[in-house]
Amino acid sequence: MRIQLFYNSPKARRYFRAIQSGLAEETVGLAPIGLAGGSALDNHDVSWIAAYSIERKRARPHLSDDRLARDTRVLHRVARWHYAAAWQRMARWRPDVVGVWGGQSVDARAVRAAAAALDIPCVLFETGLLPDSTTADARGVNAEASVPADPRFYEAYRCNAELPERCTPRKLPEGTPEPLPSRxxxxxxxxxxxxxxxxxxxxxxxxxxxxxxxxxxxxxxxxxxxxxxxxxxxxxxxxxxxxxxxxxxxxxxxxxxxxxxxxxxxxxxxxxxxxxxxxxxxxxxxxxxxxxxxxxxxxxxxxxxxxxxxxxxxxxxxxxxxxxxxxxxxxxxxWLANEYVIPGSFRAPSVMHFESLRARLGEAARIRGAQSVEAVAAA
Missing domain, CATH: 3.40.50.2000 (Glycogen Phosphorylase B;)
Known part of the structure; x- marks a missing residue:
């Protein structure tokens, strides 16, 4: 299995390097989300790639209409360059599956768009839905995650799991705890x-x-x-x-x-x-x-x-x-614990983490292969 991981931050680079070492039996390539010319992206795709970053600009107070228009033009141009760089790297490397952290920033969306254009599944990584876990989902994260929304699915689910008993620890600022109401x-x-x-x-x-x-x-x-x-x-x-x-x-x-x-x-x-x-x-x-x-x-x-x-x-x-x-x-x-999350934080991935991740990436690659076979048969 050929896996290509695109990073856009030191955090993602460290984790993807750990994946490269942990999945030694696979061929794992790392690439920064760079910039390049030569994109043939149409305006609609450019708009989607830049949409969240533009929304962040729009949500900032006191940003003038002229400034927003100027920033929008810049983000559309950057979207093309990121898309071109990702497309070129994927076209040369021909991975079975690609991965990127998050999925909404302009550079991460460019990777997603390039992967879709080349018919390569793209797995999005994010902090896990449960404490001490990681998300790796080929559909999306947060509200776009491939978590079944039909209550009947969970009515029929019978497998128990050992659930976390503590929440994710977060550092507190210095100071005296405030008094809390009784209810x-x-x-x-x-x-x-x-x-x-x-x-x-x-x-x-x-x-x-x-x-x-x-x-x-x-x-x-x-x-x-x-x-x-x-x-x-x-x-x-x-x-x-x-x-x-x-x-x-x-x-x-x-x-x-x-x-x-x-x-x-x-x-x-x-x-x-x-x-x-x-x-x-x-x-x-x-x-x-x-x-x-x-x-x-x-x-x-x-x-x-x-x-x-x-x-x-x-x-x-x-x-x-x-x-x-x-x-x-x-x-x-x-179901989250048994079937969905990758066990272990991305900050300290374990052998179990890599085994689960290998299966998740392999599943994404197999789905793409099955779809390709169906397309050939239909033709």
Whole structure:
């Protein structure tokens, strides 16, 4: 099996080098996502490759229309160059499968587009959906992942798994832990310009909008339920206005000195757009409400809300102590652990990690081969 891995960051390069060593029986080539001329890409494909990066520009405050137009032209040009470089490397190397980290940045989307043009499966790598795991998915990550969305699939799934008992540890800033209310719902903030917010959250477009929505709804939510929000540790947005407002609000709090795991364990539910903290909430047996698109927003696993009224009803149910039925929570988590995630973090991959990854990459290559045979037979 010939595997070609394209990296665009030191993190991805280190992991892909580890894959190259760990899959010694395979032919693994590494390549930076470079720039080259000679692309024959049409405008539609250019637009798709650059779309997320342009959306990130558009979401930045105070960016003028002239600046956005200029940056859009530059990103379209860069998209062509990245596509040309990836296409040329794949055409020369002729891999059975390619891989790239993430999948939404302009350079990663260029790799995906080039692989599609050459009929080569492209596996997207990302931090795993479960603690101490890695995602490797030929369909996509996050809401685009190849996770079955039909509840009937999990109703029929019977294999148990040993699930993680702890959440992914995250470093806390220095300081004294803030006091917490006795009853609360945990609201994890997400990275402001992340694809989870910009691409997969159709009606809540940022954490400030989420905060003000919740503040308005809490007027009708019975006491003594509170909301506890925690900024994402990787997000540079200071949220100064929200912090000032929350400091004087009796039932909304913004905290930083508590781990997400501790906040989940003390909460009566987790309310999120589509964060991986939602899956941690499922692992710890808490009701989860998704406001955006998420691969775990499946009836019987986690609840979904697409309107303020639905959010208010869910919060009121938590305030009133109404039990949440989630009969498919455990089968869903069992399936993730048994069938979907690659065991072990990309930061310290083990022998088991590489064995599972070899099978996943081989499956992607076989699907391509089967499709090619069908095409020849049909011709």
């Amino acid at each position: 609360y719902v945990f609201v994890p903030f997400q990275v402001a310009l992340d694809s989870q917010v910009l691409l997969y959250s159709p009606w809540i477009r940022g954490m400030s909008q989420l905060y003000w929505l919740l503040e308005g709804l809490m007027r009708d939510v019975p006491e003594p339920l509170h909301l506890v929000c925690k900024p994402h540790p990787s997000c540079s947005e200071p949220y100064r206005q929200l912090r000032r407002h929350a400091a004087g609000h009796p039932r909304l709090h913004i905290v930083e000195q508590h781990t997400s795991e501790a906040l989940i364990r003390g909460a009566e539910g987790v309310l999120t757009l589509n964060s991986s903290v939602g899956i941690e909430g499922l692992l710890l047996g808490r009701p989860v409400l998704c406001l955006g698109e998420a691969c775990y927003a499946i009836p019987g696993v986690a609840e979904r809300a697409r309107s303020p009224e639905a959010v208010r009803a869910w919060l009121s149910a938590r305030a009133n102590g109404i039990a949440v039925e989630a009969p498919l929570r455990r089968p869903f988590l069992n």
